[in-house]
Amino acid sequence: MTTSAPARERIPFIMRDLAARYLPAGDLHEGETALAKIVAEREDPFLVLISTILSQRTRDEMTERASRQLFAKYDTPEAIANADPANLVRLIQPVGFYRQKALQIQNVSRVLLDQYRGTVPGTYEELIALPQVGPKTANCVLVYGFGEPRIPTDTHVHRVSNRLGLVRTKTPEKTEQRLMKTVPKEFWLHINELFIRFGKDICRPIGPRCEACSFTSFCRYYRTVFAPKRHRLDQDRRKRSPGRKASRSMASK
Numbered sequence: 001m002t003t004s005a006p007a008r009e010r011i012p013f014i015m016r017d018l019a020a021r022y023l024p025a026g027d028l029h030e031g032e033t034a035l036a037k038i039v040a041e042r043e044d045p046f047l048v049l050i051s052t053i054l055s056q057r058t059r060d061e062m063t064e065r066a067s068r069q070l071f072a073k074y075d076t077p078e079a080i081a082n083a084d085p086a087n088l089v090r091l092i093q094p095v096g097f098y099r100q101k102a103l104q105i106q107n108v109s110r111v112l113l114d115q116y117r118g119t120v121p122g123t124y125e126e127l128i129a130l131p132q133v134g135p136k137t138a139n140c141v142l143v144y145g146f147g148e149p150r151i152p153t154d155t156h157v158h159r160v161s162n163r164l165g166l167v168r169t170k171t172p173e174k175t176e177q178r179l180m181k182t183v184p185k186e187f188w189l190h191i192n193e194l195f196i197r198f199g200k201d202i203c204r205p206i207g208p209r210c211e212a213c214s215f216t217s218f219c220r221y222y223r224t225v226f227a228p229k230r231h232r233l234d235q236d237r238r239k240r241s242p243g244r245k246a247s248r249s250m251a252s253k
């Protein structure tokens with residue numbers, strides 16, 4: 001696989017490599033993100049919706065901790081809608097903006113009770129009309145809550161897609177739109193889980209572990225940023241200690 005291969009041709013290679021690494025049985029229930037773990041325990045779109053709202057601008061580990069604390073006490077729209085707000089605040093404290101989010105999850109629970117008799121609607125259009133639900137949250141609920149192929153796009157999916165050269169976009173929203181055109185639908189269900197895991201494990205935001213990556217032969221970031229930087233560092237090192245090579249060769253004589 002080389003840089004000359006169009007993005008669409010690279011996708012099966014990328015997805016198979018990541019699936020072998022992170023989802024060998026091909027089952028999203030074996031995922032390691034907070035959402036995948038929550039769904040593996042209880043297949044409930046409501047829990048996915050609440051966890052996704054909690055996850056906004058928050059690390060996955062904190063989302064999982066707050067979700068578990070919350071769901072141990074309040075795990076239905078009715079329970080959250082009627083809860084003492086101070087209790088909600090206390091339980092979801094591990095996530096950022098927990099005061100705002102306590103109000104938001106109570107608000108969305110009330111809307112579900114009023115408009116959907118306490119169930120979570122299963123279409124993108126209905127989900128996006130709920131308070132606090134944007135494209136990423138709606139798609140997370142569809143993928144993890146209903147098993148519907150979509151491409152939820154957070155900062156990891158956005159960064160990895162751009163680095164690999166699958167898209168060239170400035171925002172996660174644009175990335176989602178481009179990926180939906182480029183990625184064959186058979187890969188949609190797993191792409192969020194796989195790119196998040198890869199983005200946390202290898203293609204990290206700062207200091208990506210390119211040496212441990214299978215995609216260097218066509219990765220745009222590797223070619224344009226990582227490899228030239230390493231080359232410059234090697235040259236600087238050689239300039240700073242020009243005698244090292246010579247003294248090594250003297251020593252070997």
Ligand code: SF4
Binds near residue numbers: 203204
């Ligand atoms: S080569 Fe580096 S930048 Fe490119 S996908 Fe792999 S880890 Fe990320």
